[in-house]
Amino acid sequence: MIGIIPDSPPRSRRGGPGQGGMRQALEIDLGRAEFFRGMSPGLFGRIRHLVQESHFERQKVLYFEGQPAEYLWVIGSGEVRLYKSSASGRVTTLEVLKPGEMFGAVSSLDQDHYTASAEGVSSGVAWRLPRPTVLKVIGEEPALAVDILVVTSRRLRDAHERLRSFATDAAPARLARALLRATREGQARVTRRALAEASGTTVETAIRVLRRFEREGLIAGKVGLVQVVDEPALLRVAGEV
Amino acid sequence: MIGIIPDSPPRSRRGGPGQGGMRQALEIDLGRAEFFRGMSPGLFGRIRHLVQESHFERQKVLYFEGQPAEYLWVIGSGEVRLYKSSASGRVTTLEVLKPGEMFGAVSSLDQDHYTASAEGVSSGVAWRLPRPTVLKVIGEEPALAVDILVVTSRRLRDAHERLRSFATDAAPARLARALLRATREGQARVTRRALAEASGTTVETAIRVLRRFEREGLIAGKVGLVQVVDEPALLRVAGEV
DNA sequence: AATCGGATATGATCGGGATCATACCGGACT
């Protein structure tokens, strides 16, 4: 009864751009999602009724850092971001997750509290499996850990590379990276704020830098939407030559 | 025959501070090290002769980022750091590993190239297990993946927290964190350069900030050694209240 | 003994980016 995401009805005052759920029609079956896809049919059949389904909305928090890690989560549709807040109130986006991807797993394994917060980037559906079940399932089919391990390893690599970038790259390079990372098929549905929080800078700087990119013909911008016009140039700015 | 760390004899010109290997007398048995400790006795017995042992020296590179990931490594004694270099030549330390800890595993699982470089922080001994053996062993006892997963999860959490810190904290806070992280029993055997590379700043800034810490009575400094005098104050600077 | 290089130290300077302020726009709610 986590009590945080009570399948609330459509929320209000959320005119934000580029959202709505119907846009990224991408959905996925539970059986093809991370963690579940590796289970034997028998095990899957036995535990699938323990999976809870919940809707979430844009900007709706699924859980906060520090709360008891009661579930392993998997996205059915929509997007979720993991983020951390600093004492001064600044927010840093750690990861943006898409349908089929799991989260909360890292915490639910050896940690009893979530170590980052999670909130909807769009509306969508999330499945969650109670932590005790997760542990029991892994104990039963340890090969599942390999699946989680592969996912976690990839994320660790990503985190390391971003760490390097944050430590040594200037704001334009970090922003170009964040932008490219958010881009699907030539366009990124993100606000300047989202890019700022994903690249460790401020909204104003993000706006200024993107305006410069725009004037230089690297991108074209609308509200909540960035069109990548000159990807090679962006890659160059990002330092990925 | 990786060819990089040919058990070279003692190296020269390396007057660096606080090193030498005999200082941190900490050693560990293979059987108690990460990855190996979780094996069944039978399996351990069968593969232990496949473990290669090699000495490394301070500043000696065990492998470079981008090279084929041929081994999973475990430290027997001494310390190793994982780091990344940027195009401009600046170096960022990702992790400093101690006896019993593994590395290279993340790469050797689903990646065929190392995604960071590794070099000795002190002299020491490293064991390495060829990647094909690693995969075979995990296939045989999948529960081993859980062990690696727990380690990888912890490191991912660390990386995320450092990411937040790099994104939002000022240099003094990041340096205080790096210092506290390197401290064992009230003192840290690190150069200003090492702290700078671990906290995403420059040597000059590290020196200036640490000098200020010193004048304010938070630390006491020698070459290659920092004594933590007022840990609570340092924690406050680090933003860990 | 002389030399060399790494570590520490400090000054001068510059600039990127944070901060603060203001303004406009457009969609959504009342």
Place this chain on the structure above:
DNA sequence: AGTCCGGTATGATCCCGATCATATCCGATT
């Protein structure tokens, strides 16, 4: 229809920290 708020935009200002330069110290090498 009017209000409100989030997103975008831009100017002014300030300062932290990077950069460049120089100097001292000391252990190790020649």
